[in-house]
Amino acid sequence: MAMRGLFANVGSTMAGLMFVCAMFRQYFPEHLRFSVWRRYQNLVKFFNPQISITFNQFVGKWATPSQAYGDIRTYLGQTSFAQASRLIGSLAHNKTLVLGMSDFEEVTDEFQGVQVRWLLGKHAPNTNSISVYSGTNHEKRYYTLTFHKRHRALIIGPYLNYVLKEGRALNSRNRKKKLYTNEDNEWNQVVFQHPATFETLALDPEKKKEIMDDLMAFSKGEQFYARIGRAWKRGYLLYGPPGTGKSTMIAAMANLLNYDVYDLELTGVKSNTELKKLLMEISSKSIIVIEDIDCSLDLTAPRKKAPTDKLADGEGDDKVKKSATKSKSNETRNVTLSGLLNFIDGIWSSCGGERLIVFTTNHVEKLDPALIRKGRMDKHIELAYCSFQAFKILAKNYLSLESHPAFPKIGELLGQVNMTPADVAEHLMPKTLSEDAEFRLEDLIKALEKAKEREKVGS
Numbered sequence: 001m002a003m004r005g006l007f008a009n010v011g012s013t014m015a016g017l018m019f020v021c022a023m024f025r026q027y028f029p030e031h032l033r034f035s036v037w038r039r040y041q042n043l044v045k046f047f048n049p050q051i052s053i054t055f056n057q058f059v060g061k062w063a064t065p066s067q068a069y070g071d072i073r074t075y076l077g078q079t080s081f082a083q084a085s086r087l088i089g090s091l092a093h094n095k096t097l098v099l100g101m102s103d104f105e106e107v108t109d110e111f112q113g114v115q116v117r118w119l120l121g122k123h124a125p126n127t128n129s130i131s132v133y134s135g136t137n138h139e140k141r142y143y144t145l146t147f148h149k150r151h152r153a154l155i156i157g158p159y160l161n162y163v164l165k166e167g168r169a170l171n172s173r174n175r176k177k178k179l180y181t182n183e184d185n186e187w188n189q190v191v192f193q194h195p196a197t198f199e200t201l202a203l204d205p206e207k208k209k210e211i212m213d214d215l216m217a218f219s220k221g222e223q224f225y226a227r228i229g230r231a232w233k234r235g236y237l238l239y240g241p242p243g244t245g246k247s248t249m250i251a252a253m254a255n256l257l258n259y260d261v262y263d264l265e266l267t268g269v270k271s272n273t274e275l276k277k278l279l280m281e282i283s284s285k286s287i288i289v290i291e292d293i294d295c296s297l298d299l300t301a302p303r304k305k306a307p308t309d310k311l312a313d314g315e316g317d318d319k320v321k322k323s324a325t326k327s328k329s330n331e332t333r334n335v336t337l338s339g340l341l342n343f344i345d346g347i348w349s350s351c352g353g354e355r356l357i358v359f360t361t362n363h364v365e366k367l368d369p370a371l372i373r374k375g376r377m378d379k380h381i382e383l384a385y386c387s388f389q390a391f392k393i394l395a396k397n398y399l400s401l402e403s404h405p406a407f408p409k410i411g412e413l414l415g416q417v418n419m420t421p422a423d424v425a426e427h428l429m430p431k432t433l434s435e436d437a438e439f440r441l442e443d444l445i446k447a448l449e450k451a452k453e454r455e456k457v458g459s
């Protein structure tokens with residue numbers, strides 16, 4: 001009986017509430033309702049001194065993955081490890097274990113003595129709608145950062161900057177490098193796994209150090225480039241005979257800096273417009289490579305046609321660009337020299353940063369001086385025939401020969417014979433696993449002596 005009475009009371013209270021709500025909606029115009037709502041919010045704020053910021057996993061109309069979300073997740077990985085009771089683990093490409101917090105876990109973090117809380121939340125998938133945008137119908141996670149309002153300036157400024165910077169640095173250490181190649185005006189990608197490093201590169205040690213220092217200074221140069229008002233980019237020209245290690249050096253560069261490689265095949269690009277489109281899709285932390293630039297295109301054509309052109313540097317380039325830009329037929333038919341110069345200096349300079357552009361050639365003398373002038377190709381590196389120093393490195397890579405009595409003889413012979421590191425490497429490369437080092441060394445000496453004889457006969 002008592003139970004029935006209770007239900008009757010609840011029922012009449014609910015009906016009363018619904019009546020009040022209906023009256024409220026009917027007699028209070030919308031702006032009045034909004035004003036009441038705002039006052040209510042202010043009251044809540046007054047009693048609740050916490051501020052919350054939400055970082056969604058996907059952003060924008062196209063539901064693209066948010067970079068900030070990814071950086072925060074990586075940053076919080078370390079904190080989660082120590083605090084969260086439920087963790088999710090995965091392996092990064094360098095085989096290190098990456099831990100993250102599970103859904104609806106909360107962890108605390110401290111910055112300059114101030115404590116903040118991070119919660120990983122999740123919106124359920126929207127099963128009622130069908131969308132073509134990626135991620136729209138999937139679970140969407142978000143991080144909510146909560147802190148006391150008196151620390152607003154510290155947390156929104158320095159703390160969040162710190163979190164995003166740390167997360168990004170960790171991400172770049174753990175990410176997989178990619179090799180991109182262009183086909184039908186699109187970039188195709190594969191994981192980049194070239195084993196070359198500067199350690200295994202056969203090169204004069206001083207020259208090697210200079211190049212490595214230059215690359216490291218570039219990768220840490222964001223502030224420097226911003227201060228002098230220049231785009232954060234650098235051009236390298238690698239030249240020398242075939243088989244002297246130009247491609248190998250590019251791989252070593254990518255491995256040193258952990259940059260992606262965009263191998264641009266210019267002959268596959270139909271116009272300057274296509275070239276620009278490809279450029280716009282290149283991310284930062286990348287090396288754009290144009291191999292055998294002298295063979296890629298007739299890059300000198302528009303320049304020779306330009307009547308005003310007799311310049312090798314600075315001011316001349318603009319004239320080259322203008323005259324070649326006027327030539328509409330060239331513009332639409334093929335990539336021109338002006339298109340390539342724009343690729344390096346034009347839009348290139350204004351979007352993104354931290355990009356190297358590398359040209360390789362076997363015939364540096366054939367290249368238009370405007371294309372390779374300093375400032376455009378900042379560093380010119382010659383890769384030459386194998387010196388004794390370079391040989392030592394190759395021998396160390398393949399075999400342990402440094403104590404062999406024939407070593408000085410090889411040095412003497414290499415000084416007189418034009419042998420590329422590729423040739424030397426081929427001789428040193430074990431043909432079968434059972435072959436012993438001494439045999440190959442003798443083989444190499446014989447080859448060098450023969451080459452020397454041939455040279456004598458030839459001259």
Ligand SMILES: Nc1ncnc2c1ncn2[C@@H]1O[C@H](COP(=O)(O)OP(=O)(O)OP(=O)(O)O)[C@@H](O)[C@H]1O
Pocket residue numbers: 200201202203241242243244245246247248249362394420421422423425
């Ligand atoms: N300096 C070097 N250090 C180590 N290995 C080298 C070096 N130069 C050449 N090699 C070896 O020779 C092979 C060919 O070298 P690589 O393709 O880098 O030469 P390249 O100068 O790019 O040649 P090409 O001009 O024909 O493209 C490499 O696979 C590598 O094993």
